[in-house]
Amino acid sequence: MKKRAILAAFVSMMLSVPAAAIVINNSPDEPAMRPTGPADFMRHPSKAKYYTESWTTILHSDEGHAIYVNFALTNIGVVKGSAGLNMSFTAPGKPSEHWAVEHSLEDYSEDKAAGQIRIGPNTMTLKGKNLSVDIKDAGLELKLKMTGWHQNGYKFHDGKTFVTEKKDKYFAHFFHVPRGDFEAEITWQGRTIKLKGAGYMDHMTSNRLTSEYTRRWWTVRYFTPNYTLAFITMQLDPKFGGEIVTRAFFGSRTKALAVTDVMDLNPSRFAQDNKASHKYHTRFDVGMKKESFDFSATFQSRRLHDREAVVEGLPKVQQGIAKLFAGNPVVYRMEGAAEMKVSEGGVAKTESGVALMETIVLEN
Secondary structure (H helix, E strand, O other): OOOHHHHHHHHHHHOOOOOOOOOOOOOOOOOOEEOOOOHHOOOOOOOOOEEEEEEEEEEEOOOOOOEEEEEEEEEOOOOEEEEEEEEEOOOOOOOOOEEEEEHHHEEEEEOOOOEEEEEEEEEEEEEEEEEEEEEOOOEEEEEEEEEEEOOOOOOEOOOOEEEEOOOOOOEEEEEEEEEEEEEEEEEEEEEEEEEEEEEEEEEEEEEEEHHOOOOEEEEEEEOOOOOEEEEEEEEOHHHOOOOEEEEEEEOOOOOHHHHEEEEEEEEEEEEEOOOOOOEEEEEEEEEOOOOOEEEEEEEEEEEEEEOOOHHHOOOOOOOHHHHHHHHOOOOEEEEEEEEEEEEEOOOOEEEEEEEEEEEEEEEO
């Protein structure tokens, strides 16, 4: 039950960016693209009943592995909430495998001077553009080093967005390492592998459950040799206006080009989930046009490599209770390939790369 509980907390975190009919950016008079600082990486504590916070590292190896690693905290719980870690691991051409471990909130600590957070024996450290993750817990050992393309991370305005006029509900999002090069060693289930490739790390916190406000999410982390695109887009429930809310980063190897809430996105080509009533999008047409650059790309899924539905793993009685509060959220992770047409500084080029795509469906 502990693993199920922490998995539920992780999915609530992934789905916990709240949204509403009125979206208000904090510090709107500040530049839209701002660097993150050490305080942004640290915990943003809240006493809210549905407070959640997570640090998510996403890796794509040169051989084709797709790995998602989460450190997470939540106040959601019968007594004191919980803390823990979760990993989705997909080897090339194989189905995904999952690992999770639960700790108490008291097992969380941080060292601001070192730029380090800790849950139990596991640490994540960010100093400038250098990220390290060290996990040794519940049968998993992971040692990861990643060097970002840029000297720091980025945030939209100050990172925080209110979703009501009262400003009593919010989410915050930080692109701490929007693109980096990594090396990792993983020991798990009797095997040790060494990997290198492209990586990404972001950080989200909120004081409400997304299922209260949103219906669907679409995310992409797209890696080419010279550019990267990362975005998180959510559709609000019609009761809250049905608005589309986006946080997107686009940059080259040498500089960040945009952090914005404006991006063209057209999701299409539904696939039917044969285990639930959900349909999920498998194609995203995207585009962005600014003064100094523009790009367009089509991300088409080559295969569904991970389907994560936490509620379905609960006992039948608990499923009914969970669905009353959160519906039946399912995360569909896909591998996609695309060519991106980019024009920067008047020079047009085409870049090819790998897209790690997600469609998240919250509705029943």
